Amino acid sequence: MWKCENCGRTFEKTNQSHYCKEKPKTIDEYLDTFDEDRKNIMAQYRDLIKETLPQAKEKNSWNMPTFYDGKNIIHFAGHKNHLGIYPGPKGVEEFLEEIKDIGLSSTKGAIQIPYDREIPMDFIIRLTEFSYKNR
């Protein structure tokens, strides 16, 4: 692990290039704080949510990419080995059986999807639509 003395973030690779300023304000800036592999995977989730909800706007809120339309709809965040999707407690509850069936784990308001797992597209689309209707 390498810790950037400037911003305090830690990375696996020494001198990893990253967004090294104040906290990212946009999703692009947020994605730039990750290595290429994670960034590319997260960008695919972002595109999928954007295609599902073209009317939603994006912001970086609580340092999590966030989609909103009046109210927050759904967030995601990059972690070391997985992407976290945050549809809120209602979304997790609604899809709990399916989350287990497709082999994902979840907490009260978050679903963990390992980066090396194929994107469960159909599930993400329905989860996003549910979160929109129940925002």
Ligand SMILES: [Zn+2]
């Ligand atoms: Zn830095």
